[in-house]
Amino acid sequence: MKPMKAGGGWPVIRYAWRKAIEGGPLRLFRAMRSKNACKSCALGMGGQKGGMVNETGQFPQVCIKSLQAMVGDLQDAIPAAFWSEHAVSELQNWTSHRLEHSGRLVQPLLLRSGDTHFQPISWTEALDRIIAKLRAISPAETFWYFSGRSSNEASFLLQLLARFYGSNHVNNVSYYCHQASGVGLTSVTGSGTATLSLDDLQHADVVFLVGGNPASNHPRLMHVLMHVRQRGGQVVVINPVRETGLVNFRSPSELKSLLFGTEIASLYLQPDIGGDLALLSAIAKRIDEIGASDEAFLTDHCNGWPELRAQLQRFDWPELCARSGVAREQIDQAAQLYAKGRNVVFAWTMGITHHQYGVENVQAIANLALMRGMVGRPQAGLLPIRGHSNVQGMGSVGVTPKLKEAIVARLESHFGLRVPTTPGLDTLACLEAAHAGRMRAALCLGGNLYGASPDSAFTREALARLDLLVHLSTKLNTGHVQGLAQETLILPVLARDEEPQATTQESMFNYIRLSDGGPTRHAGPRSEVQVIATLAAEVLHGRGTTLDWQAMASTGRIREAIAAVIPGFEPMATLDATREEFHVQGRLFHAPRFATADGRAQLHVHSLPTLDCEEGRLRLMTVRSEGQFNTVVYEEEDLYRGVVGRDVILLHPEDIQQQGLAANQRVTVRSSTGALPDIRIIPFESIKAGNALMYYPEANVLVGRAVDPQSHTPAYKNIAITLDPTPHCR
Ligand SMILES: Nc1nc2c(c(=O)[nH]1)N[C@H]1C(S)=C(S)[C@@H](COP(=O)(O)OP(=O)(O)OC[C@H]3O[C@@H](n4cnc5c(=O)[nH]c(N)nc54)[C@H](O)[C@@H]3O)O[C@H]1N2
Numbered sequence: 001m002k003p004m005k006a007g008g009g010w011p012v013i014r015y016a017w018r019k020a021i022e023g024g025p026l027r028l029f030r031a032m033r034s035k036n037a038c039k040s041c042a043l044g045m046g047g048q049k050g051g052m053v054n055e056t057g058q059f060p061q062v063c064i065k066s067l068q069a070m071v072g073d074l075q076d077a078i079p080a081a082f083w084s085e086h087a088v089s090e091l092q093n094w095t096s097h098r099l100e101h102s103g104r105l106v107q108p109l110l111l112r113s114g115d116t117h118f119q120p121i122s123w124t125e126a127l128d129r130i131i132a133k134l135r136a137i138s139p140a141e142t143f144w145y146f147s148g149r150s151s152n153e154a155s156f157l158l159q160l161l162a163r164f165y166g167s168n169h170v171n172n173v174s175y176y177c178h179q180a181s182g183v184g185l186t187s188v189t190g191s192g193t194a195t196l197s198l199d200d201l202q203h204a205d206v207v208f209l210v211g212g213n214p215a216s217n218h219p220r221l222m223h224v225l226m227h228v229r230q231r232g233g234q235v236v237v238i239n240p241v242r243e244t245g246l247v248n249f250r251s252p253s254e255l256k257s258l259l260f261g262t263e264i265a266s267l268y269l270q271p272d273i274g275g276d277l278a279l280l281s282a283i284a285k286r287i288d289e290i291g292a293s294d295e296a297f298l299t300d301h302c303n304g305w306p307e308l309r310a311q312l313q314r315f316d317w318p319e320l321c322a323r324s325g326v327a328r329e330q331i332d333q334a335a336q337l338y339a340k341g342r343n344v345v346f347a348w349t350m351g352i353t354h355h356q357y358g359v360e361n362v363q364a365i366a367n368l369a370l371m372r373g374m375v376g377r378p379q380a381g382l383l384p385i386r387g388h389s390n391v392q393g394m395g396s397v398g399v400t401p402k403l404k405e406a407i408v409a410r411l412e413s414h415f416g417l418r419v420p421t422t423p424g425l426d427t428l429a430c431l432e433a434a435h436a437g438r439m440r441a442a443l444c445l446g447g448n449l450y451g452a453s454p455d456s457a458f459t460r461e462a463l464a465r466l467d468l469l470v471h472l473s474t475k476l477n478t479g480h481v482q483g484l485a486q487e488t489l490i491l492p493v494l495a496r497d498e499e500p501q502a503t504t505q506e507s508m509f510n511y512i513r514l515s516d517g518g519p520t521r522h523a524g525p526r527s528e529v530q531v532i533a534t535l536a537a538e539v540l541h542g543r544g545t546t547l548d549w550q551a552m553a554s555t556g557r558i559r560e561a562i563a564a565v566i567p568g569f570e571p572m573a574t575l576d577a578t579r580e581e582f583h584v585q586g587r588l589f590h591a592p593r594f595a596t597a598d599g600r601a602q603l604h605v606h607s608l609p610t611l612d613c614e615e616g617r618l619r620l621m622t623v624r625s626e627g628q629f630n631t632v633v634y635e636e637e638d639l640y641r642g643v644v645g646r647d648v649i650l651l652h653p654e655d656i657q658q659q660g661l662a663a664n665q666r667v668t669v670r671s672s673t674g675a676l677p678d679i680r681i682i683p684f685e686s687i688k689a690g691n692a693l694m695y696y697p698e699a700n701v702l703v704g705r706a707v708d709p710q711s712h713t714p715a716y717k718n719i720a721i722t723l724d725p726t727p728h729c730r
């Protein structure tokens, strides 16, 4: 299979048709048009403006990822006989694709250590087991992991249960995702999310896109980028891989673009993996050198400019070029292009956060933006392109190990709750504690903790040391069968468009959507809030809480509580009556007054990391293919990069030659953490030499547990590896 010449286009249209047939065209269309937030990425669409409508009211907004997610949920139920027909040992060898396509989970399931098969059990028995365990152990021995699809209501309620119970070990998937953005942005503007709205973005004339592959992961962003170019604006891409869709994109919704393609990147910079900090500093240095910095803005609205300028002046050019892997002329071009922009947006994704200095990367982006006054005004700003459709909302409503002081104070006054004072642990730290025998039970609201975590062998051991692991899930995944505890329980839950009550979600533009819910598709699964409220009522019984937990199963009641407790969410109190969706207050910065103590933005000074790559080693990034959503693999092929199969490593032809290897040869890939045997070499011209690409989640065997000290995020994108030829013929 050859790499494609453009992203989007006819293959996308064909795929959409295939999905439509799979889901039933009319049924799928109805489901997509229902007033529920999209289930795919955090760009957000749907809600009260109608399905396939974005937050500026534009219709139709659709991408194949949203269809994929919906078709997954429209599947038939997994038949009861499935569980006696397939032993766990068999399911452990199934691919992610096959597990996902087994159908919807509809029965609670139990697997105890030594059992050969999952056993369907009643809801009563499942809940009793959890209640008995939580009553028997200490709250400090429990952790609570949240993925990013569940509602604000379910998330708020579950973290409330955890705090009342006595555990602060509450964390969401951000610790594997955008935590570096949250920490980095907070250190700059005092607020941890995007500083601009979708409408602002749609008026930008220059967009920097750093470390993301939106053609596959945020397809609707491609239209925004396309329109920037069509308006005469510029797009600067920073990525070690020349991603096809960022070079040229054929929009299925515009005939001219579909037929001829639209150029996306005006300038494509290819740093080495991890070279961003040096590259961003280099562009900043050049901006200063050519006198393009906004001195008045820096003096009036920022702290730290003299220090930053002095540091930029100290950096010398050969070192910046060597450490970034980008030539000086290209750095100059980027600076010139930036200097000409009037409304400039800086957007970034996992290529920036998945490093041991992810926070510094984010701060370096912010430095660059502030140098020309691009934060704190309309139509420009900072935009972390978030992953899961409600991962941001979860963080907002309290799914964090350390709550903001204002939230603690309001939780205590509103509910009479004494928020536990023992420090809460982040996601990986919870696994470390489990491995050390300090955790006994965990509850996962969605997701695939096993598949998403680094160092798969270690994670498997950590989970095996838990007495009880509970999943609230919609569909089967690799984690359910491979990451087993002494006792593993799966509780089947409803997707948001099947909820009997309305729920809310927050987009990456800080926009709160109201989802209507809809008819239940199967008998068996329960609403997440109902399950959580039932558990809370029983687990907390006799522990001195007077809260009527059964009444908290009403999402309207939960919204009232969120409005009272979470700063910026006050309009939530009247949302049911007005149905008016809103931007969280205090987050969009349209004027240069920031949420810091003195109202000024903070610049940061960094030293440059060494890209430690010894002779003979390569730097490996672990990324998504076109056909997957996180740990769920829908298709075995990676359409745009032209790759079939997932047991592959993509290398620049120069590296293949230098290592004395050949295309299609099988090798063992080794890191200091683990080894993956029998991996096929794929020549890939589009990657910068010296760097390698493999697919997540399989490659998590190789990813180490060292984290960014500030955001606690693993370096999923920077792993030193060696390759050994596999000594046998096939
Ligand atoms: N279809 C689909 N949509 C998704 C997801 C999905 O799996 N499938 N996942 C969702 C989630 S949770 C998230 S977080 C996002 C993820 O969206 P992305 O961040 O776009 O996803 P990744 O595939 O992890 O990798 C991103 C890009 O980072 C580049 N990169 C790697 N290392 C570096 C580096 O050191 N520097 C720079 N500048 N770039 C680098 C890679 O070449 C790749 O193009 O997408 C969300 N949307």
Ligand SMILES: Nc1nc2c(c(=O)[nH]1)N[C@H]1C(S)=C(S)[C@@H](COP(=O)(O)OP(=O)(O)OC[C@H]3O[C@@H](n4cnc5c(=O)[nH]c(N)nc54)[C@H](O)[C@@H]3O)O[C@H]1N2
Binding pocket: 147, 148, 149, 150, 173, 176, 177, 178, 350, 354, 387, 388, 445, 446, 447, 448, 449, 451, 452, 453, 454, 472, 473, 474, 475, 476, 477, 493, 494, 495, 496, 528, 622, 623, 624, 629, 630, 631, 632, 696, 697, 699, 700, 703, 716
């Ligand atoms: N090596 C490597 N590892 C990575 C990454 C990487 O780039 N490289 N990326 C990281 C990132 S950015 C992320 S976000 C994580 C993702 O980590 P997770 O969020 O933990 O994993 P997902 O694969 O998104 O979880 C999918 C499962 O969620 C469940 N689910 C789906 N919809 C719902 C719902 O409505 N309700 C409930 N209760 N359950 C639902 C289904 O059972 C499905 O199988 O992985 C991280 N891990």
Ligand SMILES: [Mo]
Binding pocket: 176, 177, 178, 387, 388
């Ligand atoms: Mo993510």
